[in-house]
Amino acid sequence: MAAMTGLEIEIDDKTYAPLASAPTRRIFDGFQLTVDPGAFVCLLGPSGIGKTTLLNMISGLDTDYSGRIEFRGEPRPRMGYVFQTPRLLPWRTVLENILLPLPSTEAARRTAVNLLTDMGMSDTQDIYPERLSLGMQRRVALARAFALEPDILLMDEPFVSLDETTADKLRDLLIEMLAQRPVTVLFVTHDSRDAIRMASRIIVLSGSPAHAVKDIQVGLSHGERLDKGAIEAFRGRFLAQSQ
Amino acid sequence: MKKQSARRSTHLAWSALSIVVLVAAWQVAASFSDPRLLPGPGRVGATLVAAGLDGSLFTNIGITLARVFASFVLAMTIGSAIGIALGRVVLLNRFFDPWLILFLNLPALVIIILCYIWLGLTEVAAIIAVAINKIPNVAVTLREGGRALDRDLLEMASVYRIGRWRTLRHVILPQLTPYFMGAVRSGLALVWKIVLVVELLGRGSGVGFVIGSAFQLFDVSTILAYALAFVAVIQMIEFLILQPCERRLNRWRR
Ligand SMILES: Nc1ncnc2c1ncn2[C@@H]1O[C@H](COP(=O)(O)OP(=O)(O)O)[C@@H](O)[C@H]1O
Ligand SMILES: [Mg+2]
Numbered sequence: 001m002a003a004m005t006g007l008e009i010e011i012d013d014k015t016y017a018p019l020a021s022a023p024t025r026r027i028f029d030g031f032q033l034t035v036d037p038g039a040f041v042c043l044l045g046p047s048g049i050g051k052t053t054l055l056n057m058i059s060g061l062d063t064d065y066s067g068r069i070e071f072r073g074e075p076r077p078r079m080g081y082v083f084q085t086p087r088l089l090p091w092r093t094v095l096e097n098i099l100l101p102l103p104s105t106e107a108a109r110r111t112a113v114n115l116l117t118d119m120g121m122s123d124t125q126d127i128y129p130e131r132l133s134l135g136m137q138r139r140v141a142l143a144r145a146f147a148l149e150p151d152i153l154l155m156d157e158p159f160v161s162l163d164e165t166t167a168d169k170l171r172d173l174l175i176e177m178l179a180q181r182p183v184t185v186l187f188v189t190h191d192s193r194d195a196i197r198m199a200s201r202i203i204v205l206s207g208s209p210a211h212a213v214k215d216i217q218v219g220l221s222h223g224e225r226l227d228k229g230a231i232e233a234f235r236g237r238f239l240a241q242s243q
Numbered sequence: 244m245k246k247q248s249a250r251r252s253t254h255l256a257w258s259a260l261s262i263v264v265l266v267a268a269w270q271v272a273a274s275f276s277d278p279r280l281l282p283g284p285g286r287v288g289a290t291l292v293a294a295g296l297d298g299s300l301f302t303n304i305g306i307t308l309a310r311v312f313a314s315f316v317l318a319m320t321i322g323s324a325i326g327i328a329l330g331r332v333v334l335l336n337r338f339f340d341p342w343l344i345l346f347l348n349l350p351a352l353v354i355i356i357l358c359y360i361w362l363g364l365t366e367v368a369a370i371i372a373v374a375i376n377k378i379p380n381v382a383v384t385l386r387e388g389g390r391a392l393d394r395d396l397l398e399m400a401s402v403y404r405i406g407r408w409r410t411l412r413h414v415i416l417p418q419l420t421p422y423f424m425g426a427v428r429s430g431l432a433l434v435w436k437i438v439l440v441v442e443l444l445g446r447g448s449g450v451g452f453v454i455g456s457a458f459q460l461f462d463v464s465t466i467l468a469y470a471l472a473f474v475a476v477i478q479m480i481e482f483l484i485l486q487p488c489e490r491r492l493n494r495w496r497r
Pocket of ligand 1 (some may be wrong): 016017027048053
């Protein structure tokens with residue numbers, strides 16, 4: 001197995017040009033973060049604080065900032081990015097969407113089909129995404145990210161606007177996928193349950209410009225993560241005052 | 244499904260009725276006028292059959308269709324490329340927008356005459372003249388498409404490093420399809436009419452040339468016969484090529 005990729009971030013300044021009448025807002029000012037290889041790091045913060053902005057800088061979509069973002073182990077890692085919305089091509093079938101970033105080989109096709117089967121979606125491969133529920137579309141977006149065997153996985157509130165049951169199923173699925181295909185994960189959310197269920201480390205963001213107010217190692221066992229009571233207890237202990 | 248096909252056949256019935264009424268009205272009008280000025284459906288039909296039998300109808304329609312096809316492909320290719328570029332690059336658009344407006348408003352006749360003067364009375368001049376008439380319309384339509392490209396999907400393509408070719412083929416072109424089909428539709432209608440003018444002014448063959456000669460001879464029957472035959476051909480292209488094409492491209496829509 002390839003060595004895992006870590007991440008070192010130092011944002012000296014990220015400011016958006018002011019929109020119309022709103023004043024200029026500094027999103028980050030001297031923000032630092034190190035992500036260890038193989039960790040599942042969760043950034044927890046209210047909406048509007050700059051979580052998506054940070055992921056866009058890491059993914060290279062946004063280069064308009066001063067600072068540096070470096071990958072450890074692999075200078076140009078393969079990146080899976082699960083966006084806040086599924087961002088699937090509506091005019092391509094589920095399987096074609098997953099194949100999109102892969103080389104056009106028979107082996108890649110087999111990987112994609114197996115992945116869909118593992119994720120319980122083998123019957124959807126020839127369906128166009130808009131005919132699927134949002135929960136299913138998010139599942140496809142997750143499959144697309146895993147299919148290219150990423151070195152690092154960025155996830156932007158991938159379970160938002162789903163009902164609790166569907167979201168829970170997807171969380172379980174993600175945990176299972178990560179057990180089979182370990183990868184460094186940076187997950188951002190405003191939902192602390194997401195964080196506690198899955199993360200090995202939680203960083204709570206607050207303020208403007210955003211900075212870390214808490215940095216917690218989550219020592220919960222696999223069993224405890226599946227137990228609502230344990231999660232609520234953890235929430236009360238570490239996160240109550242920040243939410 | 245049943246309901247849909249029932250609706251389709253009532254639709255067809257209405258179309259048939261409407262055409263029958265139109266032909267009847269034509270017959271009535273013809274019976275009250277000089278047959279040289281307005282020949283009836285029977286005479287025009289006979290002219291059509293005669294032209295069909297001696298082959299001149301098919302030769303001339305074939306030649307005109309070939310010119311329509313050539314100038315159409317040329318205009319769609321160049322117009323799309325210009326339109327997409329203008330839609331994507333603000334600076335280009337700012338600079339070239341006045342040019343576009345100029346060409347949009349140049350009368351077709353002026354472009355045709357200038358092409359014939361500058362390039363000679365040749366096939367190439369004819370086809371270029373038609374294409375130049377159509378390019379600005381295609382560019383304007385595709386520019387809208389280029390502006391409306393979904394940024395989220397382009398970002399996805401870039402993060403997943405799918406490359407230029409796949410981005411074009413799977414992300415950009417499908418989004419431009421409705422604009423492209425719009426340009427094709429209005430293009431077909433415009434291009435064939437301009438081709439007739441080009442043929443009238445500077446070619447020795449094709450539907451436009453035949454209509455021009457018939458004009459000299461005051462042969463209204465031939466003019467109508469060729470016009471109707473050509474309208475029928477264009478409608479057939481619409482039904483047999485464009486519509487099935489569009490249905491296939493829109494399969495993914497709910
Ligand atoms: N392209 C942009 N231009 C100007 N302001 C932006 C832009 N994108 C985001 N913002 C602003 O930056 C802040 C952080 O946005 P975002 O990173 O999307 O937050 P989060 O993902 O944590 O909800 C918000 O206040 C938002 O309004
Ligand atoms: Mg966000």
